[in-house]
Amino acid sequence: MTAVVVGASSGLGRAIATELARRGQPLLLVASDARDLDAIAADLRIRHGASVRTLALDLASEPDPGARLVAALDGFPPLASLLLPVGMSRSDDDLGLEPRRIGELLAINLHAPLAIVHALLPRLREARGAVVLFSSIAAVRGRGRNVVYAAAKRGIESLAESLRQRHAPDELRVHLYRLGFLATNLTHGLALPTPAASPSDVAHAVVDRLPRGSGRWYLPRRFALVAAVVRVLPWPLFRTMRS
Template sequence: MTAVIVGASSGLGRALASELASRGGDLLIVASDPRDLEAIAADLSLRHGINVRGVAMDVGIEANPSARILTALEGMSPITGLLLPIGVSREDDDGTLDARGIGQLLAINLHAPLAIVHGLLAQLLQTRGVVVLFGSIASIRGRGRNIVYASAKRGLISLYESLRQRYRPDELRVQFYQLGFLATNLTYGMRLPMRALDPASVAKTVARRIGGRSAFRHVPRRWRSLSIVLRALPWTVYRHIRN
């Protein structure tokens, strides 16, 4: 059994790599920095006696990110899980980004997950595997910040629905985590309205449920009711909220 983790070099992805390694499966880890990947792969394979391979690529510029993953998977045990905790946001994603900046955010946050899911789907269907996608509370309702990032994360919700609509639960399982704030690089130095979650505890939750059914979940759970309230607010009220 092999799990592929895209965005495995820091934050939640790194915590997931560590958590899944401790449970004994082989790993293929993907990120842009080769040194981080080498160090993580060496550490996890030594500590847990598993096979860990790394694929270093910048998915912001890679036209076909699944091709390198498929090549790296050759000779590994069958892939049973694809986890995509990849993501990048920018302070200037407030309507001032140029087309290049917009393209880069879409490539990393939306194109890469779409392309990698499509590329690995045939193998995941053979093992009745699981696709695990990670969204953000930033995409609950459009606002004046994280404009492109939130659009991409909304796109992932559509991908989640499409996969569930296209495949029966006994063919493919699809899990979506709508995440609140995490204490990771993405939020480093930011003033947050609430305490950021420890990525290790979120990784434990994801790993515990990975063998289970398809589902859309909010982490932390209170964001589910907050989302319902935010989405239910009349536009004339919502548009005045500075969030």
């Protein structure tokens, strides 16, 4: 059975691909840079004897990423899981971002996951497979920073809910992760309020849970408490928060 990892070239996606390869899963890895993907695939073949193929797609501008994935999966064993640890954020994603940049952020963080899930849904249902989506602690409450990114992540949460509403758990399993800070490109150079978690620890937990039924989880788990506190902060106090 095949697993597709979208956003497999760095951070959490790369760690998930490594964990799946270690467990012998045939893989299709997707990201924008063909050279990065080729190097990762070669490494996984050598270290784990894994069957790995790659697909380079710029999801900021690709109109139909789902069709490209369907074509790339031709000849693969049936699809068991689709993991979407793809994402991009910008330091200037406040309430002054220019429209083209807003479009790119939405394309990568929301349009691509939606389009890919739609396109691969029939195959996933056939195999009683799993869709694994990644939201963020940034989406708990709207702020004046990460405006577009957080809106896209709320969209991802809505997608997870729609999939669960439409499909019985024995037709499709839907996993939604609300992630806190991870030590990846996305947080590189940022002054974080709490230490960043290791992507390989998080990848291990995500892959361990793949056979399970639908669910929503915070990772690292302590961020469930952080989210609960942020949610109940009185509005006048929440408005004063700047980080």
